Amino acid sequence: MEAIYIMWLRQIKRFFRNRPRLISSLGQPMLFLIALGFGLGPIFQRAGQGSYLQFLAPGVIAMSILFTAIFTGIEVIWDRQFGFLKETLVVPVSRLELMIGKTLGGATVAIFQGLLVLLITLLAGFRPTSLFSTPTAIFFMFLLAIVFTALGVVIASLLEDMHAFQLVMNFLIMPLYFLSGAIFPLEGVPRALLTAVKLDPMSYGVDGLRGTLTGIWAFSPLTDLTVLSILSLVLFFLGSWLFAQIEA
Amino acid sequence: MIKEQKIIEVKNLFKEFKGFVAVKDVSFFVKKGEIFAFLGPNGAGKTTTIRMLTTLLRPTSGTILINGFDAITQKDDARRSFGIVFQDPSLDDELTAWENMEFHGILCQVPAEIRKKRIEELLEFVELKDRKNSLVKTFSGGMKRRLEIARGLLHHPKILFLDEPSLGLDAQTRNHLWQYIQKLNREENITVFLTTHYLEEAEKVAQRIAIIDHGQIIAQGTTLDLKKQTKTQSLEEAFLSLTGHGIREEEANGQSAFRLRHQLRR
Numbered sequence: 001m002e003a004i005y006i007m008w009l010r011q012i013k014r015f016f017r018n019r020p021r022l023i024s025s026l027g028q029p030m031l032f033l034i035a036l037g038f039g040l041g042p043i044f045q046r047a048g049q050g051s052y053l054q055f056l057a058p059g060v061i062a063m064s065i066l067f068t069a070i071f072t073g074i075e076v077i078w079d080r081q082f083g084f085l086k087e088t089l090v091v092p093v094s095r096l097e098l099m100i101g102k103t104l105g106g107a108t109v110a111i112f113q114g115l116l117v118l119l120i121t122l123l124a125g126f127r128p129t130s131l132f133s134t135p136t137a138i139f140f141m142f143l144l145a146i147v148f149t150a151l152g153v154v155i156a157s158l159l160e161d162m163h164a165f166q167l168v169m170n171f172l173i174m175p176l177y178f179l180s181g182a183i184f185p186l187e188g189v190p191r192a193l194l195t196a197v198k199l200d201p202m203s204y205g206v207d208g209l210r211g212t213l214t215g216i217w218a219f220s221p222l223t224d225l226t227v228l229s230i231l232s233l234v235l236f237f238l239g240s241w242l243f244a245q246i247e248a
Numbered sequence: 249m250i251k252e253q254k255i256i257e258v259k260n261l262f263k264e265f266k267g268f269v270a271v272k273d274v275s276f277f278v279k280k281g282e283i284f285a286f287l288g289p290n291g292a293g294k295t296t297t298i299r300m301l302t303t304l305l306r307p308t309s310g311t312i313l314i315n316g317f318d319a320i321t322q323k324d325d326a327r328r329s330f331g332i333v334f335q336d337p338s339l340d341d342e343l344t345a346w347e348n349m350e351f352h353g354i355l356c357q358v359p360a361e362i363r364k365k366r367i368e369e370l371l372e373f374v375e376l377k378d379r380k381n382s383l384v385k386t387f388s389g390g391m392k393r394r395l396e397i398a399r400g401l402l403h404h405p406k407i408l409f410l411d412e413p414s415l416g417l418d419a420q421t422r423n424h425l426w427q428y429i430q431k432l433n434r435e436e437n438i439t440v441f442l443t444t445h446y447l448e449e450a451e452k453v454a455q456r457i458a459i460i461d462h463g464q465i466i467a468q469g470t471t472l473d474l475k476k477q478t479k480t481q482s483l484e485e486a487f488l489s490l491t492g493h494g495i496r497e498e499e500a501n502g503q504s505a506f507r508l509r510h511q512l513r514r
Contacts (some may be wrong), residue, residue: 002354002357003354009363010340013342013343013347014340014343017342082338082341083336084338087399088329089304090303090332091327091356091359092323092324092327092355093324093355180262247304247306248299248305
């Protein structure tokens with residue numbers, strides 16, 4: 001238990017000490033909110049879809065969680081490069097415990113980030129249908145965070161160093177976000193795109209958050225929960241297994 | 249009786265990386281309480297051997313006993329028996345000295361009441377007590393090395409592995425470092441397994457020495473044995489006479505090939 005706690009604590013300390021990262025990770029969602037939310041808002045309204053900000057806000061929250069969580073997982077590569085990974089691998093603790101601590105740490109940080117972005121969207125004019133839905137929203141944030149922290153560890157275990165990072169960014173993280181239905185409604189989109197959206201795990205987190213916060217669901221609460229729960233378990237155990245294979 | 253005195257026992261150790269044999273049939277032992285130096289030119293297989301002894305790398309074949317525990321099947325018991333100072337820094341720069349110690353202490357299951365006292369003592373021992381709440385990224389190379397030694401001792405290990413502990417340190421710090429190590433060895437009866445490129449340092453501190461080259465042990469014994477065997481005056485001459493005078497290129501096993509690539513791209 002203590003091992004899980006200290007792994008978790010390390011994640012938290014690193015996150016809050018890294019002010020530039022904290023600030024820059026808020027910049028991106030704000031940019032999306034302002035440029036897309038206010039920029040495309042009028043067109044969205046004219047098309048009879050109502051308030052675009054209302055539609056976009058949950059997607060921006062989900063985005064901040066996606067980025068924070070996946071980066072926390074990928075940090076394993078930095079730990080390898082800066083040598084700290086060896087220190088973690090030479091202690092008499094099961095790799096599973098290390099992974100649990102790391103994943104929970106990543107999830108905590110990501111949820112914190114998500115809540116911060118939620119606050120920003122509120123300031124920008126986002127109005128959730130009811131604030132009582134916040135606990136459910138946090139639960140969806142938690143599932144999303146677990147899925148992507150674990151995915152980050154999976155990626156980190158497969159990569160030797162940071163050189164492939166651009167590849168991961170452009171061919172995994174960006175598509176995960178843009179194909180998730182975070183920025184466009186699914187009605188009337190081409191079949192191929194709809195299929196891509198349905199294959200993207202991020203879509204279910206976006207839908208879960210948007211559903212709980214605004215009452216508009218593209219899938220169903222049950223579908224979102226099932227997909228995210230199964231995926232978080234699968235990725236968590238895959239990540240743990242790959243992490244256990246790392247030699248230093 | 250004699251068997252009990254061997255705290256590290258390695259038999260017929262092999263490690264192969266994709267067709268390249270980095271460690272070839274290595275056998276040796278280290279006696280309890282001695283300072284043992286493991287020497288060899290670049291790429292001879294020193295670090296690969298240490299990685300296997302410290303459970304970070306799985307041997308292709310062979311057996312390793314650390315404090316009586318099998319380093320392959322009883323990893324956690326073996327891990328509790330040793331502390332290690334790696335060749336490259338392995339601290340978390342974003343944490344303070346104290347936090348780095350605490351992290352290690354908790355992961356090594358040192359009970360809370362002992363842990364706090366022990367951390368204080370060790371930070372005092374390596375003269376970092378007044379910097380305990382500073383972030384490690386503000387430390388010099390020598391301070392980091394000292395902190396790593398303190399960390400390696402935190403869980404009362406029976407064996408301390410030191411992979412090139414004096415690399416990149418100035419003469420003053422190196423001198424100090426070896427004094428610490430000898431003091432530890434004397435006062436706490438800790439067995440020390442070290443590698444170094446500074447042969448005069450090894451000659452000064454080590455009771456027994458093994459020399460590895462091309463993945464194989466080519467000589468072992470006391471400094472005196474090695475000097476007699478090669479009819480030379482110093483360990484350095486003995487070393488050169490055993491391993492030759494040619495300059496070595498680092499052999500490209502998996503890890504170092506990766507490092508090399510990495511450096512080239514930068």
